[in-house]
Amino acid sequence: MYCSLFFHVVSCNTILHSLFLSLIDLLTSGCNEPDWIPFRNSCYLFSQDVMNWTKARDYCEEKGALLLKIEDGSEKEWQFVINFAKPHDYWVGLTDQNTGQWRWTDDTPYIMNREAGQPDEWTEHGLGEGGEDCGQIAYDGLLNDAHCSAKMNFRVCELCKLQFTRDSNSQPKLSNH
Secondary structure, eight states: OHHHHHHHHHHHHHHHHHHHHHHHHHHHSOOSSTTOEEETTEEEEEEEEEEOHHHHHHHHHHTTOEEOOOOTTOHHHHHHHHHHHTTSOEEEEEEOTTTSSOEETTSOBOOSOOSTTOOOOOOOSSSSSSOOOEEEEOTTSOEEEEOTTOOEEEEEEEEESOEEEEOTTSOEEEEOO
């Protein structure tokens, strides 16, 4: 009985240790897809194809990601993104086209500083009706509003490496989306 209990405890400890090492590896490793760049708990794709904001959003979602969302107060993430984005204009996951309020594509409100004078809702862009309802990182590294139908060469997709979610029984589980 003692021997059986001893091996059971050792076996459980070995399994727990292995799970712990796997979790550490997931949290600190790179991204699974080529061209994605790891930073903190996310992977970033700085991609280049000419498309408007809606197509850029759909492109990211097809990859299981979202257009970039900068967390409130995340200066290090902002600097990381700017280092890759400058000197180009990149679509990001910010819009006011549905609510009139600037929100990220996951529907959280936007709380951050923008370029001076922005958003300006400029209407003389020659791109059809409406103002500028979609967010971009401008060539100078500052947030700007642009007409959603404008075609830009770049977008930033963000994919969380790990998220804790709840299954149908309200049990926490790990997923990488």
